[in-house]
Amino acid sequence: MYVDTSYRPWVDYVVLGKWAEEWWAQGKLDHAVYFKYSLKCRKGHESRKRDLEAVLRDEREASVDAEIAKRKAQLAALLYPFRKLPLVEQWKKQYLLVQPRYRLLLLHADSRAGKTSFAESLFGNPFVVTVEDAPFLDLKGFDRAAHDGIVLDNVNSFAQVRKWRAVLQARNTKTKGAQSQTQMYSFPKSKVAPGRCRRCASRASL
Numbered sequence: 319m320y321v322d323t324s325y326r327p328w329v330d331y332v333v334l335g336k337w338a339e340e341w342w343a344q345g346k347l348d349h350a351v352y353f354k355y356s357l358k359c360r361k362g363h364e365s366r367k368r369d370l371e372a373v374l375r376d377e378r379e380a381s382v383d384a385e386i387a388k389r390k391a392q393l394a395a396l397l398y399p400f401r402k403l404p405l406v407e408q409w410k411k412q413y414l415l416v417q418p419r420y421r422l423l424l425l426h427a428d429s430r431a432g433k434t435s436f437a438e439s440l441f442g443n444p445f446v447v448t449v450e451d452a453p454f455l456d457l458k459g460f461d462r463a464a465h466d467g468i469v470l471d472n473v474n475s476f477a478q479v480r481k482w483r484a485v486l487q488a489r490n491t492k493t494k495g496a497q498s499q500t501q502m503y504s505f506p507k508s509k510v511a512p513g514r515c516r517r518c519a520s521r522a523s524l
Contacts, residue, residue, distance in 0.1 A: 328358055335359040335366060349374060400436050410440070419487045422479065434471045441467040449473045455482045 327333045338359060342352040349370060356366040409423050425433040438444050445465040447456060450472050460468065468486075473479060479486070 335362040437469045
């Protein structure tokens with residue numbers, strides 16, 4: 319920033335925090351300088367700091383998402399088209415009918431066989447959960463308006479699927495998105511129709 323004055327900010331006059339906010343919003347200040355000015359303004363710094371941290375966090379997240387999308391497009395060019403498997407096609411047809419519950423699809427094959435990629439190819443925008451040895455099913459990021467299916471990746475045992483069947487093959491009601499082992503913490507209820515587009519992809523154990 320360039321100035322032409324004999325008045326010194328924070329010495330000869332008070333600098334208002336809203337000025338720094340406006341400069342930052344207009345892109346005239348980078349994040350580091352904005353934080354420095356906000357701190358010197360003092361009043362309202364806590365609120366501005368929260369805004370800055372939120373912007374930094376979301377910008378990092380957007381950068382990661384962009385990199386993942388770029389790499390996904392590059393990897394897609396290396397893959398052969400998946401074959402249509404009769405059992406999978408038969409399983410997909412069940413969703414054309416209204417039923418109390420729907421069957422899950424469990425994929426069993428060796429590691430690096432392409433199970434997860436195949437499962438993701440069955441959807442336009444699936445919600446992918448890496449399970450491993452997780453004691454509870456974490457669906458807090460699932461958004462029915464954005465996702466058209468759920469893929470459970472690296473499920474290590476059938477016991478996990480049986481334990482979560484109340485959610486994966488839910489009745490026509492609201493269910494918990496996830497909860498802790500002690501039930502002390504739980505995520506907001508997710509509005510999920512009964513068994514709507516549930517898929518499970520896993521490692522060789524399933």
